Amino acid sequence: MSNSSFYLPENLAPDDASPGWMNKADNAWQLTAATLVGMQSVPGLVILYGGAVKKKWAVNSAFMALYAFACVLVCWVLWGYRMSFGTERYIAFWGAPNVSLGENYLLQKAFLGKFPNATMVYFQFVFAAITLILIAGAVLGRMNFYAWMMFVPLWLTFSYTIGAFSIWCPDGWLSKLGLLDYSGGYVIHLSSGVAGYTAAFWVGPRLTRDRERFPPNNILLMLAGAGLLWMGWTGFNGGDPYVISTDASLAVLNTHVCTATSLITWLLLDRIFFGKTSVIGAVQGMITGLVCITPAAGIVQGWAAIIMGLCSGSIPWFTMMKVDDTMAVLHTHAVAGSLGGLLTGVFAEPKLNYLFYGYYAQYVGLFYGFDMGKVATGFRQIGIQLLGILFVVALNITTTSLICLFIRILVPLRMSEEDMEIGDEAAHGEEAYAIWGEGDGSENSRYDVELPVSTKNRAA
Numbered sequence: 004m005s006n007s008s009f010y011l012p013e014n015l016a017p018d019d020a021s022p023g024w025m026n027k028a029d030n031a032w033q034l035t036a037a038t039l040v041g042m043q044s045v046p047g048l049v050i051l052y053g054g055a056v057k058k059k060w061a062v063n064s065a066f067m068a069l070y071a072f073a074c075v076l077v078c079w080v081l082w083g084y085r086m087s088f089g090t091e092r093y094i095a096f097w098g099a100p101n102v103s104l105g106e107n108y109l110l111q112k113a114f115l116g117k118f119p120n121a122t123m124v125y126f127q128f129v130f131a132a133i134t135l136i137l138i139a140g141a142v143l144g145r146m147n148f149y150a151w152m153m154f155v156p157l158w159l160t161f162s163y164t165i166g167a168f169s170i171w172c173p174d175g176w177l178s179k180l181g182l183l184d185y186s187g188g189y190v191i192h193l194s195s196g197v198a199g200y201t202a203a204f205w206v207g208p209r210l211t212r213d214r215e216r217f218p219p220n221n222i223l224l225m226l227a228g229a230g231l232l233w234m235g236w237t238g239f240n241g242g243d244p245y246v247i248s249t250d251a252s253l254a255v256l257n258t259h260v261c262t263a264t265s266l267i268t269w270l271l272l273d274r275i276f277f278g279k280t281s282v283i284g285a286v287q288g289m290i291t292g293l294v295c296i297t298p299a300a301g302i303v304q305g306w307a308a309i310i311m312g313l314c315s316g317s318i319p320w321f322t323m324m325k326v327d328d329t330m331a332v333l334h335t336h337a338v339a340g341s342l343g344g345l346l347t348g349v350f351a352e353p354k355l356n357y358l359f360y361g362y363y364a365q366y367v368g369l370f371y372g373f374d375m376g377k378v379a380t381g382f383r384q385i386g387i388q389l390l391g392i393l394f395v396v397a398l399n400i401t402t403t404s405l406i407c408l409f410i411r412i413l414v415p416l417r418m419s420e421e422d423m424e425i426g427d428e429a430a431h432g433e434e435a436y437a438i439w440g441e442g443d444g445s446e447n448s449r450y451d452v453e454l455p456v457s458t459k460n461r462a463a
Contacts, residue, residue: 116246185301261295296343369381
């Protein structure tokens with residue numbers, strides 16, 4: 004046998020740009036998955052928020068999401084990523100802040116997966132960004148935008164990084180304890196739901212008129228954003244094995260099965276109790292399904308995904324109550340995320356846990372604990388899942404409250420009553436559906452331009 008038979012094809016051979024430890028296919032999928040998650044935020048939640056609120060808040064709501072996305076990225080590469088996933092600890096449950104910008108660091112192998120740190124930094128960034136954008140959904144229509152500009156970096160630094168390090172970092176205490184959170188049911192959804200609700204408490208309610216009548220200004224635009232959110236979840240859950248594997252495929256399929264089941268369940272309850280189905284209800288059922296399956300996506304069987312969809316389409320439906328949480332973040336994310344975490348402890352399948360975590364019989368859902376004669380192990384897993392919920396709830400109530408109290412020393416958390424009566428034009432000098440011309444308020448924007456006469460005539 005000649006030595007030439009051992010040569011790799013040219014496209015697979017390692018070189019300086021593609022080291023031997025890097026899997027090109029895994030790296031390509033990880034970048035793709037990260038971009039899908041990024042598109043859930045921009046443009047997904049940007050246009051979902053912009054379409055779901057009243058017309059006068061369309062610009063402000065979309066802008067809060069866009070700003071958060073940009074701000075998180077800058078903070079993430081300057082200090083956030085290393086605080087969440089760094090090997091150096093600041094304290095027991097927190098990584099030491101450090102930059103993620105130098106090539107010596109970014110081109111090294113990531114702590115998990117066969118791709119470089121640069122890919123992992125990007126992938127984890129989009130998860131951090133969407134968490135802040137979800138929090139924004141609870142305070143739309145009344146939070147001072149300048150307070151929001153301060154809130155984003157502070158909450159990322161003092162809340163998100165602690166939760167991510169504790170649960171996702173291999174050195175995190177909940178990670179070592181055995182908490183199951185496949186793709187962010189705790190780190191992202193439970194955190195954003197509790198933090199959003201807490202922030203809404205400190206900011207205060209919207210105007211009575213805005214609360215009593217809150218029609219979407221563009222349902223079709225809202226549906227477009229919801230569609231991007233749903234399809235983007237392919238990368239959200241499919242990217243978390245950090246490898247192109249059978250487990251990734253299962254996670255993607257389970258995600259969509261649970262979501263579809265949850266949406267249909269929510270619509271059936273709307274029909275039974277209210278006599279008609281609604282698009283807003285469909286979107287809420289879709290979101291609760293996506294959130295519920297997230298901590299379990301690749302570690303439960305398909306039949307369990309359907310059961311989880313039935314639960315996520317019904318339990319959050321019944322917990323809905325009259326609180327001024329603009330986009331119902333508490334119910335669609337905190338309740339659904341907690342539900343998903345507990346059901347993960349029930350339905351986590353040992354073989355699938357082995358495929359994802361690399362350990363067999365260490366992670367056993369309660370259902371399989373009875374079947375395998377490991378009942379104590381199953382109950383222990385439920386206990387760990389409950390402990391994780393308590394930790395995330397306590398962390399986010401505390402840190403979010405302290406952050407809001409600090410910000411209001413510097414700037415008002417809440418817009419003035421007069422500005423809330425007006426909306427976008429008062430906050431930004433812009434309107435979502437304005438046509439340039441006299442009397443439309445566009446003269447308040449610093450970006451006004453003089454239109455050619457022919458254009459003015461057509462606009463008129």
